[in-house]
Amino acid sequence: MGFYIGRGRKARQAFGFDEVAIVPGRVTINPEETDTTWRLRDMEFTVPILAAAMDGVVDTAMAVEMSKLGGIGVLNLEGVQTRYEDPDEVLGRIAGATPEEVTHHIQELYKPEIKEELVGKRVKAIKSRGGTAAVSATPARAERLGRLAEEAGADIFVVQSTVATIDHVSTTYPTLDLQTFIDSMSIPVIVGNCVTYDVALDLMEAGAEAVLVGVGPGAACTTRGVLGLGVPQVTATVDAAAARDFHQKRTGTYVPIITDGGMDTGGDVCKAFASGADAVMIGSAMARAKEAPGRGYHWGMSTPHGDLPRGARVKTGTGGTLKEILLGPARTDDGTQNFLGAIKTCMGSVGAKNIFEMQHAELIIAPSIRSEGKLMQRAQGVGMWR
Numbered sequence: 001m002g003f004y005i006g007r008g009r010k011a012r013q014a015f016g017f018d019e020v021a022i023v024p025g026r027v028t029i030n031p032e033e034t035d036t037t038w039r040l041r042d043m044e045f046t047v048p049i050l051a052a053a054m055d056g057v058v059d060t061a062m063a064v065e066m067s068k069l070g071g072i073g074v075l076n077l078e079g080v081q082t083r084y085e086d087p088d089e090v091l092g093r094i095a096g097a098t099p100e101e102v103t104h105h106i107q108e109l110y111k112p113e114i115k116e117e118l119v120g121k122r123v124k125a126i127k128s129r130g131g132t133a134a135v136s137a138t139p140a141r142a143e144r145l146g147r148l149a150e151e152a153g154a155d156i157f158v159v160q161s162t163v164a165t166i167d168h169v170s171t172t173y174p175t176l177d178l179q180t181f182i183d184s185m186s187i188p189v190i191v192g193n194c195v196t197y198d199v200a201l202d203l204m205e206a207g208a209e210a211v212l213v214g215v216g217p218g219a220a221c222t223t224r225g226v227l228g229l230g231v232p233q234v235t236a237t238v239d240a241a242a243a244r245d246f247h248q249k250r251t252g253t254y255v256p257i258i259t260d261g262g263m264d265t266g267g268d269v270c271k272a273f274a275s276g277a278d279a280v281m282i283g284s285a286m287a288r289a290k291e292a293p294g295r296g297y298h299w300g301m302s303t304p305h306g307d308l309p310r311g312a313r314v315k316t317g318t319g320g321t322l323k324e325i326l327l328g329p330a331r332t333d334d335g336t337q338n339f340l341g342a343i344k345t346c347m348g349s350v351g352a353k354n355i356f357e358m359q360h361a362e363l364i365i366a367p368s369i370r371s372e373g374k375l376m377q378r379a380q381g382v383g384m385w386r
Contacts, residue, residue: 016217016232017268020275021369023362025351031344035354038256038279040156040210041188043132045279047071047326047340048355049269050258052283053136053158054220054301055079056094056294056313059087060122062322064131065291069326074134074158074281075122076301077145082118083110088293094313095295102313103303110304119145120152127153136160139168139176150187158190162223162302162310163215165194166202182207193260195231200243200257210256212281213240217262219284220300223310233262234275234363241276241359265335266342273343274350274361285336288319333383 002010038048047070051058058066058073059081066073080087090109097105119135126133134156137145142159149157159178168175182189191203192212203211216223216230224230231239237259248254256278263269263282272280287298296318300311320331328338335342343358352358370384377383 012235014232014235015365016234017262017271018370019232019365019367020234020271020363021366022270022274022346022350023364024349025361027351029348029351029353031341031348034344034347034352036340036343036347038355040190040256043155043188045070045072048273048279048343049326049339050074050134050279050281051286052218052260052281053160054283054287054298055081055087055091056220056298057283057286057292059293060125060129060131062286062289062291062293063126063133064129065322066326067126067131069323071326072132072134072156073286074136074156075126077119077122077135077137077149078114078141079301080109081122082114082116083112085115085118091293091295094299095297097313099313102299103309106299106303106313107306107309114141114145116144116148119148123149123152123154132156134158139164139178140173142176143181146181146185146189150185154187156188156190157185158192158212160190160192160212160301162193163229164192164203164212165199166206178203178208179206182209190258192258194240195236197239197243200240201247204243204247204253204255208255210258210278211240211244212258212260213237213277214260214262214281218260218300219264219316220298220303220311220314221261222300222312223302226308226310233259234271237272237275237277244276266339266346267335269339270343270346270358271363273346273355273358274363276359278355278359282339284314284316285325285339286322287316288336289322289325290318290320291322292318335384 002012005011049071051073053074053076063073133154136158188209190210191208258279259272259277260281299313303311330337350361378385
């Protein structure tokens with residue numbers, strides 16, 4: 001499979017959201033009668049959307065609001081929320097920095113050590129207000145922060161890195177035994193990120209209860225430019241979903257796939273589900289919410305890296321309330337609001353009663369899907385070309 005790109009060297013072709021389209025079904029369903037519920041262990045969520053574990057996207061208040069609306073907000077345990085007693089003041093300084101100084105500014109502001117007592121404090125702040133406490137850390141700090149979060153009553157722990165693998169080789173620092181760590185945790189552990197069948201399967205076999213898919217597609221991520229790494233999200237999701245289905249046939253255990261990044265509109269989200277996702281994780285679209293802590297800005301998790309930053313601060317602006325973005329009613333015509341309405345309407349149009357059936361919708365390769373017949377929108381900068 002693949003094409004020759006030179007003598008003796010083949011490369012697979014891969015596809016992103018702008019290169020495919022969903023084919024309407026032979027039977028249609030009333031969108032109000034579709035079921036968007038997804039499950040993680042014994043928990044059910046009516047909105048299959050996670051707000052990304054980024055400091056400009058989720059703080060404790062945002063996590064609580066996401067929970068009230070039926071989704072999940074993931075709190076970054078290695079960001080400003082656990083480095084500062086008053087993170088809001090620091091977030092204001094990041095939002096106020098000039099484009100020329102912002103990366104250096106972020107690097108400096110992320111230098112203070114993580115205060116372990118703040119881990120439990122943030123978890124309890126979410127739980128005390130009735131929210132689902134989902135928190136995230138990198139593999140290097142997962143064991144320590146995972147224990148602290150678990151003791152404080154966290155509901156979900158996410159181990160997240162640019163590229164996650166079961167076998168990580170290092171002679172200079174200790175590595176995380178992922179399977180042992182997952183086995184030792186009493187709460188569900190989500191692991192990511194990956195973009196291939198083999199790695200997704202490895203993570204499932206190690207006990208991950210959901211797998212994050214995506215390397216470099218996020219609006220604030222520069223990994224693809226800095227490192228040249230990544231697989232477009234449609235292909236990455238299809239491959240990971242194939243690993244999920246194989247794992248279920250072999251073990252009887254279903255491990256949800258969460259497509260992480262690259263989705264800016266309801267149409268992108270729908271294509272993620274049609275590619276095989278059970279849920280999606282979104283950053284920049286959530287950063288537009290009035291409740292988001294970034295004040296209309298969003299920056300990648302790797303932006304603070306001292307030697308090789310792989311993220312940028314991007315201006316998202318503030319487009320509406322979190323409820324409008326997730327559940328509507330939409331106040332814009334460009335697909336950036338009422339994501340759940342878009343999902344349910346698309347499910348109705350393809351005849352899918354639930355997410356599982358949506359995963360089997362027909363996809364076609366359609367590189368002209370965004371531009372066909374849209375000359376006036378493009379020329380006037382409205383609708384799909386806003």
